[in-house]
Amino acid sequence: MAKIQTPQPVRGTQDMFGETEERFAHVVSTFERVRRLYGFKGLQLPVIEPTAVFARSLGEATDVVSKEMYSFEDRGGDSITLRPEFTAGIARAYLTNGWQQHAPMKVTAHGPLFRYERPQKGRYRQFHQIDAEIIGAAEPAADVELLVMADQLLYELGIKEGVTLELNTLGDAESRDAWRAALVVYFTDHRDVLSEDSLARLEKNPLRILDSKDPDDRGVAHAAPKIDEFLSGEAQDFFGAVTAGLDAAGVAWTRNAKLVRGLDYYRHTAFEFTTDRLGAQGTVLGGGRYDGLIENLGGPATPAVGWAAGIERLAMLVDNWFPVRTEVAVVAEHSEREVEAVSLTTMYRRAGFQAEQFITGSPRKRYDRAKKIEPAILISLDLRDGVRSHSLNLLDQGYERVGDVTSAFDSFYIG
RNA sequence: GCGACCGUAGCUCAGUUGGUUAGAGCGCUGGUUUGUGGUACCAGAGGUCGGGGGUUCGAGACCCCUCGGUCGCCCCA
Numbered sequence: 440m441a442k443i444q445t446p447q448p449v450r451g452t453q454d455m456f457g458e459t460e461e462r463f464a465h466v467v468s469t470f471e472r473v474r475r476l477y478g479f480k481g482l483q484l485p486v487i488e489p490t491a492v493f494a495r496s497l498g499e500a501t502d503v504v505s506k507e508m509y510s511f512e513d514r515g516g517d518s519i520t521l522r523p524e525f526t527a528g529i530a531r532a533y534l535t536n537g538w539q540q541h542a543p544m545k546v547t548a549h550g551p552l553f554r555y556e557r558p559q560k561g562r563y564r565q566f567h568q569i570d571a572e573i574i575g576a577a578e579p580a581a582d583v584e585l586l587v588m589a590d591q592l593l594y595e596l597g598i599k600e601g602v603t604l605e606l607n608t609l610g611d612a613e614s615r616d617a618w619r620a621a622l623v624v625y626f627t628d629h630r631d632v633l634s635e636d637s638l639a640r641l642e643k644n645p646l647r648i649l650d651s652k653d654p655d656d657r658g659v660a661h662a663a664p665k666i667d668e669f670l671s672g673e674a675q676d677f678f679g680a681v682t683a684g685l686d687a688a689g690v691a692w693t694r695n696a697k698l699v700r701g702l703d704y705y706r707h708t709a710f711e712f713t714t715d716r717l718g719a720q721g722t723v724l725g726g727g728r729y730d731g732l733i734e735n736l737g738g739p740a741t742p743a744v745g746w747a748a749g750i751e752r753l754a755m756l757v758d759n760w761f762p763v764r765t766e767v768a769v770v771a772e773h774s775e776r777e778v779e780a781v782s783l784t785t786m787y788r789r790a791g792f793q794a795e796q797f798i799t800g801s802p803r804k805r806y807d808r809a810k811k812i813e814p815a816i817l818i819s820l821d822l823r824d825g826v827r828s829h830s831l832n833l834l835d836q837g838y839e840r841v842g843d844v845t846s847a848f849d850s851f852y853i854g
Numbered sequence: 855g856c857g858a859c860c861g862u863a864g865c866u867c868a869g870u871u872g873g874u875u876a877g878a879g880c881g882c883u884g885g886u887u888u889g890u891g892g893u894a895c896c897a898g899a900g901g902u903c904g905g906g907g908g909u910u911c912g913a914g915a916c917c918c919c920u921c922g923g924u925c926g927c928c929c930c931a
Contacts, residue, residue, distance in 0.1 A: 447922075502929050506855080524931090552931085557855085559925060568931060636928065644929095652927080701930065711931095722931055749931035801884070810892045819890080832890070 451556070451564025453751075461762055462754035463567070467549055469595050470569045474547045477588045479571060482548040484528050490518040496527040496735050498703050509553045521553035525570035526732065526745055533574055534738040542575025542741075545584075549750070561720040561752045569753075571726075572745030574733075579677050582708045582728060582744050583684030589724055589746055590690045593712060597759035602714045602723055604691065607698035608678040609709050610670045612731070618669040619645060629659045646699040665696050677707055704731040708744065717752055724748035767794040767844055768814035770805045773822035780820055783851060790847060792840070810834070816844050 448454065455463055471481070490510050497504050509521040522528050525548050538544055549569040558564060571588065573581040586604070593599050609615050622645045630638060634653040641648065649660050670678070685692050692710075700709050709727035717723070726746025733741040767787045771780035777798040787794035795812065797805040809817055815838035821828045831848050833841055 450922085507929080554930080556929075557927090558923090559927095562930075566931070639928090647929090719926060720931075725931060747931060752931060803885095803889095806890085807892055813892090817890095823889090830890075 449564070451558040453563060453565070458762070459754070462757050462760050463750055465757060465760035466596065466750050466753045467569065470547070470549065470592060473588060473592045473595055474571060476591075477545070477584065479545040479547045479588070482529065482532070482546045484522075484525075484532055484548055484550075486522055486551060486553075487519050488522055488528050488531065490520040492527050492531045492736070493520055493523060495737075496530060496704065496732050497524075501702060503554065503702075507554045507556055509555055523552055523554045525552070525568060525747055526572065526729065527736070529570075529572055529574070529745075530733050530736055530738070530743070533741075534733065534736060539575065539739075539741075543581065544574045545572075546574070547571045559720070560718045561749065561755060563751065567750040568747045569750060570745065570747040572743060574743040574745075575741055576744070577730075577742035579680035579684060579708075582681045583688065585726070585744055585746060586681075586685060586692075586710060587688045587690055589712065589748075590688075592748075593724070596753060596757050598714075598723075598753065598756040601716055602712050602756075603693055604685075605695040605698050605711050605713055606682070606685075606692045607695050607709045608666060608670065608674065608681075608707055609699065609705055609727070610666055610674040611677075611706055614666065614669045614671050614674045615706065618664065618666045621664040621669065622646065622648070625663050626659070632659055644701065647701065649697040649699055660697060667696070674707065681708055700727050702729075704729045704735060706730045710746070712748075714756065716756060720749075720752060723752055723756065763793065765795045765812050765814040766792045766838070766840065767816050767818060768797060768809040768812065769794065769818045769820070770797040770809045771820050772802050772806060773820070774802060775822050776820035776827070783818065783820075786847065786851060787844070790843075792844065816841070818848065 453459075474481070490508070493508060494504050499505065503523050508523055511519055513519050529546065529548065532538070533544065547570060549567065551565050551567050553565055555564060556562065571585055573585060590599075590604065593602055610618065623641065626633060626637070626641050626645060626648055630641065632655060633641065633648070634651065634655050636653060637648045637651050637656050640651070648656060649663060651657070651660060682692070695711075698709055698711060705727045707728040707730070711725040712723045713721045714723050715721060724746055725748070726744070728742070728744040730740070730742045733739070733743065767784075769780045769784045769787070771777040780796050780798050784794045784796040795809070795814065797809045799805075800808070806817075806819060813834070815833070815835040817832045817834055819828075819830050819832070829852065831845060
């Protein structure tokens, strides 16, 4: 039989194992724990949605929709898309399930997302996010609650060091439109000094020029009109309430007047938790208020706010995760003790101990193999010169459950 | 879509200005040693040097193409 060439994985996908997987799982379980503390309900949503869900809500002209979506026709001829973000799918579910009855609705989700992009550090074609939203709440208190939860999550993950919360407001629709118009005028006047990329942004997404990485753009961007000059009274009050709430909760933040969102539906609060520890991918968690999105999907005007964070990026920063450690290792140092080792190991597992058995390979090398995985307790079953022996060794002096392991061991052999 | 760098055993890498049968460490398998002991030694398995073409008496080393990886730009978490 001819050997075929083993198929390669799809570009930008990852197979997680060992430490990578442990870190990932730690982020998710911490998130699940923290979101419950804040009374957020979990959500399990489809990975595939009708293409219109994203095309309509994100805007046809955005990069995500125009060139980054994994879209295909199913057998019935419908255009299906692998979700590139959570928010649009959540908004769709909110409308099609009649969840207005639950408003204001505090929900979270996590899972894989797909974007056809060039992979680089902390960025993949199949990537994973945790996501939190409050739908149907117009009050700044919702923004604050979400931000405080994000802050606590980062704290519990042990990565608050070196991560800062950057905060901005985009104002309400009128403020934002006026600001945008002023920016277009300003940048058009200075188009001779703008980078090539920013000239393209001027057409598509002028706000983005503000956070351009190009040094040529920095100077002009710095002197550009500020959103503060265009904020309505209500918008100012809203932002003031958000910052006051954060201060009351003791959450540190810094104003970044150049912080914007790529998508058009964002209003008012925009925020990012950023770090310099991830190369070019500085944003660890980002989000904002999107009062226009649900309307874009054909629903009633519904205020909402939310954030998302890349699990891979968080996992790279985390250092307080703990590997699954073996509590009890059972070694059969002689072939005649193997069956007994199985029953002893099973006894420990059923009693809730993380136990491992060493009953294969060279009997002489099993003890060393067992010791290498650094179990808290190592049990050896041997048969030498016709004499059966069994011993229990405590390798980790700090292990808390010694007593339970030992008494189970004694009752196994004494009865 | 664009740019830079990189592809040699399962893993981490050596491999001299191109020169004979391509190496090491770790891991794996077996053996000896040790016998409350993560020791030491021996042996074995495992490589079309990413793939294709070219230059050359001779290419893992040089050139071209291609595929893959990494990082960056765009955009974004």
